[in-house]
Amino acid sequence: MRLSVVDLGIVAPNTDESQALAGSVQFARDVEALGYHRIWFAEHHASRMGASHHPELLIAAAGAQTTRIRVGSGAVLMNHYSAFKVAEMFRQLEAMYPGRVDLGMGRATAGPVLDMALQRDREHPAQADHTQQLAETLAWLHNDFPPEHPFGTVQLMPSVPHLPHTWLLGSSPSGSNLAAGLGIGYTFAGFINPAGAAPALRHYREQFRPRGYGLDEPRAILSVNVTVGETAAEAARLVSSPKAYYARVGSGDVSSLIPAADVAVRELTQAWRDQPTSIVDGQWPQFVAGSPSQVRATIEQMVEESGADEVMVQSMVPDPGERLRSHELLAEALGVTSLA
16 A cells, blocks of 8 residues: 655644754655655645645755655645646656656635735635636646647746646545546545545546546545554544644634644543544544554555545644654554665
8 A cells, every 4th residue: 555644844832833844854754764655745824833834845845855755735725826837836846856746736715814815916816716727737737738729839848758746635525526527636635524535535436537637547545634653542642632733723723733742631621532533333533543553454444445546644743753653653554665
């Protein structure tokens, strides 16, 4: 099984954003050595919890410090940007790190204030044209505009033989139709919508049609929030951090950092403590946690039910050492080969 990671640039308590970003680059080196297939960086604007605001910057930095692992975006939020800008940027990244770049595309709101701040034309705000944005980006990347199109005379970096791999990221059923119709890879955020993951990924596989954009057959990634401890008890302690963070956000504290595990344990209500971290009565959890054997069983069941080709792990353990150890245990449990 291919195993990958998405990194948020987590700002641990009593640290700062500069340390978090340096940690993200070191993390890329670490997971490459563990045998992970790719690392993607998030786009979270004005976030205090995570310092990964512009994934292309971390892609460039991590690409320079690694040699094998694929580097990409999870995701570029296309509703904020020019398709030309995105395509050209990722063609340039591909020129810098040939055969290693992924363009993960998605959409999201950062709230009305930041959505407005991200727009250049504030008299005529950007329209909801996600499908058109994706199609135009693919046309720029693959030189696929009709001859009569005004953009058909422009080629992006024609001397670069490779193209970035393209993926659509989503957490709702509509994304599976769009990715399948465009013939590109599809990644489902199971940590956002656990119940929708398996149906969406199966539907994508069933509906996939090649369009000449790099794939002859479907490629599906399941993204899951995973915490692995040496024991089930240790995993329960560590997963208290993301649980407490979401509890804080749910109570209105949207500027919170992810609390350290020992702080989080004291904050959690019994309902949060009792929230399942494995599949119970057929229901997928928001957070997967447990000992290595427990997590392996849960992920294997998720892969079987969804038909995913690859698992991408999100971790919200704030301590860098504990977070890396969780990834080491997961790689060992799933038989990923270390390069060390």
